[in-house]
Structure formats: structure tokens, C-alpha cells
Amino acid sequence: MAFSNKITQLFDIQYPLVQAGMVWVSGWRLASAVSNAGALGLIGSGSMYPEILREHIRKCKAATDKPFGVNVPLFYKYTPQHIQTIIEEEVKIVFTSAGNPKTYTAMLQQHGITVAHVVSSSKFALKAEEAGCNAVVAEGFEAGGHNGREETATFVLIPAVCKTVKIPVIAAGGIATGRQMLAAMVLGAQGVQIGSRFAASAESSAHTAFKEAIVKxxxxxxxxxxxxxxxxxxxxxxxxxxxxxxxxxxxxxxxxxxxxxxxxxxxxxxxxxxxxxxxxxxxxSALIDAVLPAEHIVREIWNEFEESLQKPLG
Incomplete structure (x- = not known):
């Protein structure tokens, strides 16, 4: 079925689903595959030198004509260079994390870039809104990788953040299936960001041994x-x-x-x-049992989301 809400409109995507920009995992192959499937793919810049990021952006542009973005952890050494590269290469979407959203949000938006910021609490969600971010990713402590100190679980964090801010909220942390996506949106989120499920995808740049460890x-x-x-x-x-x-x-x-x-x-x-x-x-990762192509993962999540919408409770 056709689906439209604030997130699909904000990013010009088919499904309100974002693939997280993970270090050593989210290169141009994964980002372009996810974007081609109708969701939003993100390149993870945290593990890249500036020239490598530029290469990934250009290869992603060649591999998809759909919107994609770059995730920029703000505490990394090369963040200033990454921001400049993103502007020069005319990337239209940036997800920032692990730092003060005021640092680059206005600058990016002056170049026509849509900005979302990842937070782990209502307090930081409000700061992201005050900084002018277009959306916020509320990431519960179930999430992999770098995490908030609050240790607030997703089911508590999402409704709390939705109550605090007026900008669209994207739920993250502990989400890998269509049913979980629906649950997050029932709690008030306008979309979801998924990392671990895509780390174990065919296009992920993670090592095969790591993908197998995720499945196990x-x-x-x-x-x-x-x-x-x-x-x-x-x-x-x-x-x-x-x-x-x-x-x-x-x-x-x-x-x-x-x-x-x-x-x-x-x-x-x-x-x-x-x-x-x-x-x-x-x-x-406990729910992931196979390494699949990114397109298959997007389709599987969305089909389960739609089926779950039609099912009665119980």
C-alpha cells in the first residue's frame, strides 16, 4: 500500500525506514542498496578518512538515483573535513550523532541539507530541536555501538521524546522486524532507524566472520x-x-x-x-538468523509491518 508521513516526505523516500550509518559496516554498497529498495541508506563516515568518504559518496551517487545520506559522529577527528566534503559533494541528508547538534546544523541547512540528530534522552532531543534539526533519532540502550549514558530502553524513550519535541521522531535501538517497527510507531515515532539487521546484510562491509557471529x-x-x-x-x-x-x-x-x-x-x-x-x-542480534540482501531485508520488514497493521490484537 502507499504510505506517506512526515519522515517519508522529509527524506523523499517510499518507506519510513532508515539504515543506520555504522562504522566499518555502512559503505556505499549498503547505502545505495537500501536507498534503491525504497528506504534511506546512510554512509557511516566515522571509520573513514576524508578522501575515502568522498569516494564513497561519489560511488553511492553512481549506484542510486534515490536519496541517501551520511552519518557523522561529531566527536571524531575528521568531522570538520567530513562536513566540508558533504557540502562540496552536495549530499542532501546528514545524520549527526555523539556531539552538540548546534555545531554544524545551521551551516548544513544553509546548503540545503536536511539534518537529523541521534539522542538518548528527552533532554538532548529538546536540544536538537532548539538547534534547528529537522528530525531526531531517539535511540534506546538496546542499540549496538556507542550508546547514551542514561540507559533508557526504547519503549520508555520513544514516548518520552515524542511528548517533549514537535519535530518528527525516528525510533532506534532493538528494532529489526516489521512488528517492532509498528510497535515503535504506535508509541509515536514517525519512522525507525535500523542498524544491526543491516550489519548482517550481503552488502554490508563487515567481515563475513562478524556477520556469522551476529547470526549466531x-x-x-x-x-x-x-x-x-x-x-x-x-x-x-x-x-x-x-x-x-x-x-x-x-x-x-x-x-x-x-x-x-x-x-x-x-x-x-x-x-x-x-x-x-x-x-x-x-x-x-538475537533475532537475526540469516545474512540476506539489503533489498530483501527492506521488503521483509515492510511486508511484516503491513501484515501486522491488518491483524487484530491478541
Missing amino acids: AGEGDTMLMMKKTVPVRLLRNAFANAVQQAEAQGASVEELQQLLGKGRAMKGMFEGDLDNGELEIGQV
Whole structure:
């Protein structure tokens, strides 16, 4: 059926579904495949050098004539260069995260760019609205990767944020199916952002071993850690256990940073070191049981959403 709401209109997409811009996972292949399927694909710039981001944007433009965007974590070293690249390459949609939305929102909008910001609380959602963002992504603590310190679950966060702001709300965290998408929208969200399900897609740039680990994951196989530095949800492995042990023994921020070292996320998600790498993934990995093409995933989620709309409760 035809579907139109504030999110589909804002981004000029067919379905109110956004593929999250994940580090080491969301390159041009995934973003273009999702956009071609009628949802909104995002390139994850957090793991890219400026010249690599430019290459991905150009390849994405060549692979799709549909809208796509770039996710920009604001605390990364190359953020200023990424913003400039996005403006120069005339990308029309940017999702910012992990920082103050006031920093770049007005500048981006002056160049005709639509801006959404990822938050983990009603307080930060209000700040995003005050900064002029066009939409906000309310991400519950079930989500993979970098997370908010509030540890508010999606089912509590979504109605709280919807009550606080007037701009459209996109729900994220613990969503991978059409039924979950419907639940989030019943709670007031205008759309959903999905990460983990697309991390285990055919077009994801994640290593095959990491994709297989996602499929094998069960309930309780992820945990939120590194709360003294930057909270992040990881799949349990030898590295995660070492971090957990260090935190339990009262390790300082400096000691934890030394343990983390450099390149842990690349080692785990991109190179496939399942023991020593950082494996960022959400709790919803417990519901993912196959690696599928992105188009199939979008279609499966939307079909289940529509079917669930027609079913009586109970």
C-alpha cells in the first residue's frame, strides 16, 4: 500500500525506514542498496578518512538515483573535513550523532541539507530541536555501538521524546522486524532507524566472520560497557571480557584507554578478529538468523509491518 508521513516526505523516500550509518559496516554498497529498495541508506563516515568518504559518496551517487545520506559522529577527528566534503559533494541528508547538534546544523541547512540528530534522552532531543534539526533519532540502550549514558530502553524513550519535541521522531535501538517497527510507531515515532539487521546484510562491509557471529548471537550475548570512557554495546568475546574484568577491578580511564588501544573496531568488525576485536552490535542480534540482501531485508520488514497493521490484537 502507499504510505506517506512526515519522515517519508522529509527524506523523499517510499518507506519510513532508515539504515543506520555504522562504522566499518555502512559503505556505499549498503547505502545505495537500501536507498534503491525504497528506504534511506546512510554512509557511516566515522571509520573513514576524508578522501575515502568522498569516494564513497561519489560511488553511492553512481549506484542510486534515490536519496541517501551520511552519518557523522561529531566527536571524531575528521568531522570538520567530513562536513566540508558533504557540502562540496552536495549530499542532501546528514545524520549527526555523539556531539552538540548546534555545531554544524545551521551551516548544513544553509546548503540545503536536511539534518537529523541521534539522542538518548528527552533532554538532548529538546536540544536538537532548539538547534534547528529537522528530525531526531531517539535511540534506546538496546542499540549496538556507542550508546547514551542514561540507559533508557526504547519503549520508555520513544514516548518520552515524542511528548517533549514537535519535530518528527525516528525510533532506534532493538528494532529489526516489521512488528517492532509498528510497535515503535504506535508509541509515536514517525519512522525507525535500523542498524544491526543491516550489519548482517550481503552488502554490508563487515567481515563475513562478524556477520556469522551476529547470526549466531542469542539473548544475553551483548553487553554495554566502557561506561567510564564512551559507553558502547558489544558482542561478548575475549576482548569484551577483558574490558569487563578491568572495569570490575576499578581500572582508571587511562588504563581502560590503554587496554582499548587503537583499531579495535576495525580489527573486529572489518577484519574479522572475533577474539581481540571490538564487535559493536545491538541486543536485537538475537533475532537475526540469516545474512540476506539489503533489498530483501527492506521488503521483509515492510511486508511484516503491513501484515501486522491488518491483524487484530491478541
